[in-house]
Amino acid sequence: MAKADTVRTRAPLKTRRPPVGASPGTLIADPAARRSELRLTLISPEKFKTIDNASIDDLNTHCDRWPVVWLDCTGLANIPLIEEIGRIFNLHPLALEDVVNAGQRPKVDFFEDHAFVAMRMIDDVTAHRYEQIAVFFGKNFVVTFQEREGDPFDPVRKRIAAAMPNRLRSRGADYLAYALIDAIVDSYFPPIEAASEQVDGIEDQMLNTPHKHQMRQLHELRRDANVLKGVLWPMRDALATLIRNDVPFVKAETKIFFNDTLDHSLRLIELVENQRDMLTGLIEMHLSLTQARTNDVISYLTIVSVIFMPLTFLVGVWGMNFEPESSPWNMPELKSYYGYPAALLFMLVVAVGLVAFFKWKKWL
Structure with a gap:
């Protein structure tokens, strides 16, 4: 040397x-x-x-x-x-x-x-x-x-x-x-x-x-x-x-x-x-370790995606062009006085429920 x-x-x-x-x-x-x-x-x-x-x-x-x-x-x-x-x-x-x-x-x-x-x-x-x-x-x-x-x-x-x-x-x-x-x-x-x-x-x-x-x-x-x-x-x-x-x-x-x-x-x-x-x-x-870290990142991203999937579905449904005047089946809750906070509360319950389920399964 x-x-x-x-x-x-x-x-x-x-x-x-x-x-x-x-x-x-x-x-x-x-x-x-x-x-x-x-x-x-x-x-x-x-x-x-x-x-x-x-x-x-x-x-x-x-x-x-x-x-x-x-x-x-x-x-x-x-x-x-x-x-x-x-x-x-x-x-x-x-x-x-x-x-x-x-x-x-x-x-x-x-x-x-x-x-x-x-x-x-x-x-x-x-x-x-x-x-x-x-x-x-x-x-x-x-x-x-x-x-x-x-x-x-x-x-x-x-x-x-x-x-x-x-x-x-x-x-x-x-x-x-x-x-x-x-x-x-x-x-x-x-x-x-x-x-x-x-x-x-x-x-x-x-x-x-x-x-x-x-x-x-x-x-x-x-x-x-x-x-x-x-x-x-x-x-x-x-x-x-x-x-x-x-x-x-x-x-x-x-x-x-x-x-x-x-x-x-x-x-x-x-x-x-x-x-x-x-x-x-x-x-x-x-x-x-690198592979395990990558798997952890993918797992977290997957969990986040799974949490937002039903929320995205609900937002997409409520965002459709319904006409509640023409039929009681055309999303009558669009006329509800507390419809907006009720929808947000429902989506929050869904998200919290999914997180609790993942923790119960020890995925988080």
């Missing part, structure tokens, strides 16, 4: 692919890709160092001197830079192709000396556009590629800067990769919980007075839940794959922490599934 767009204007998730017939591992930048910037974090148990706006020279100078290196590349426009990063860390070209062709399904691929994790990331909980985050990690390095600035990694950076004892500085690159992936997964909780609160609010409003705009809100929220489901299920599968595989650069104790992240993803899936079920029920309830 990006900073500039809201959930209602979210662009669909699309995978950009190289031209048909291109060689595997061909890197082609998206014309809309952001300018690439590097941030290098050098980590050891005793100290750490962060270099903003880092260069390839900084990588060549510092990488071999620190136990753990975290390189964060923001923006995917500079293809030569990405290729050079791949050369320095020996990243597989097919994985780099997936980095540039953003919109990949969340997955995990294992290579000889490193792993590649592709995920969808929320870089700002106040907005609702997804962004691909690619995480490479090996024995002593972590490399992250993100499409634009903004990410949920600030808590991880603060933990790296915290005083000793510091697990992030002492447990190695696989634990740092876990912390970053865990931050990505946990970033889904605030928007999902906010959506649940919004659903509860709409439900309370509907029970009082259903409105048309509520149906639109419910459909938009269900669409968002469907998108989340499409992201979270493959993310769960990727985390399970990361735990099951035995590779030398992922320690057994780190898998325990990855298993906790897998539990978080399962919890997110449960929340989204419950939210979808509730939204479906609310949509059906809104339709039922």
